[in-house]
Amino acid sequence: MSDDEERTPASGAWRSLGDFIRSQRELANLSMRQLAEIAKISNPYLSQVERGLYKPSADVLKSIANALHLSAETMYSQAGLLDNSGPRDESHHGVEHAIKVDPRLTNDQKESLIRIYRSFTAGS
Amino acid sequence: MSDDEERTPASGAWRSLGDFIRSQRELANLSMRQLAEIAKISNPYLSQVERGLYKPSADVLKSIANALHLSAETMYSQAGLLDNSGPRDESHHGVEHAIKVDPRLTNDQKESLIRIYRSFTAGS
DNA sequence: AGCATCTGCTTGGTATACTTAGCGCATCAC
DNA sequence: GTGATGCGCTAAGTATACCAAGCAGATGCT
Known part of the structure; x- marks a missing residue:
């Protein structure tokens, strides 16, 4: 009860990829339907993604990154998919x-x- | 009839991501089961991926890249998931x-x- | 000859990424 | 007021990524 969690985390570290995407989307003054349209995904799915219910595929991530004028690397990095820990x-x-x-x-x-x-x- | 098809495209780009992975796997002298074991995926699935039947998720791509001692960026780039319009x-x-x-x-x-x-x- | 042990591949099922239809709430026109 | 249009979200279905079990051929060993 009482308070919810922070809805808009202060700039810096994002709790999750969804928070990052939502923040970037709001920063660009785009509605979910608008961004979904540009990124060629459905708006309900974007909703789930932003709420962290689903983890989008790389294809979708790239599409969203493009729609938000972000580099794919940035998006993958946020998604934890580029952890340069391996080689x-x-x-x-x-x-x-x-x-x-x-x-x-x-x-x-x-x-x-x-x-x-x-x-x-x-x-x- | 006739000859085998080309197994390692002698020239030009990779026909697909699967060709690239298979080539890298053979170059490392790993069997499908070995690579699948390291990458923590099933060997039938690796088979399908190398034959281009499925397009793996970014998670799996990253795992395979690590198993092959390749950077995730290289793998994503081959998968066409990174707009290599970079510098x-x-x-x-x-x-x-x-x-x-x-x-x-x-x-x-x-x-x-x-x-x-x-x-x-x-x-x- | 057989059996053991590789190889890659097929089959059938489960988990999850993703979509289409629709709900509930707000705002603005009439 | 009612209707139209915006928002984000839920529900139910489809498509596909992924796994476990098992098959067919090749190689090797006794």
Whole structure:
């Protein structure tokens, strides 16, 4: 009873992705139906998302981000989907990574290049 | 009849996200069950994803990316979920650029690697 | 020959993301 | 007052992401 929770969290840390989206939407002076229209989702669904009942797919997140003139990275980051906790890349993984994700190379070619690269950098 | 279809597209972009994941998985010498285990998804589902029958959620994408030691951004980018209209034009000259700026390679080694790389990608 | 153990794939079901129809409340015109 | 139009939300259904169990082929071992 008594008070509800904070409805508009002070700027800074959002309780959830829904709060973030709602805040951004209100900041842009858009109604749910307007934003839903632009983002090509249904307004009830947007309501659920903002209330934290559903966690939207990446597609929808991207669409909402675009509608709000936010970068997809920002949105994913808020959604906790970009936690750069996984791969410790950088440094000497630069070349290998670039090779691995190059769509013009076959896997055999990638292995060859990486093998050569490693032989070059073995001593350093 | 005739030949197998191309399993690793020799040139051009990935036909789909599934192709990219399968290629990365094979490059890491992981079976579907192994990768599925690490990524905490079921192996049949991974099969469907690699065959392009389903488009995984961002959560799963992130998990697979981590299991393959790829950054989530790379995976999202491949999934077409990040508008890579970013400042990086590096995507196209990724390998050569990475080689050029690698401090552990001598200039001779860089030239060798780039020459091999160009021979591999000559047709594309 | 068999059995064991891989591989990837199919089937059938459950969970959840998402939509269409509609409710209740407010504001503004008439 | 009644009706029209805005808001956000609820309810019920559909589509799809995802999982557990099991199948068919390939490889290896005795």
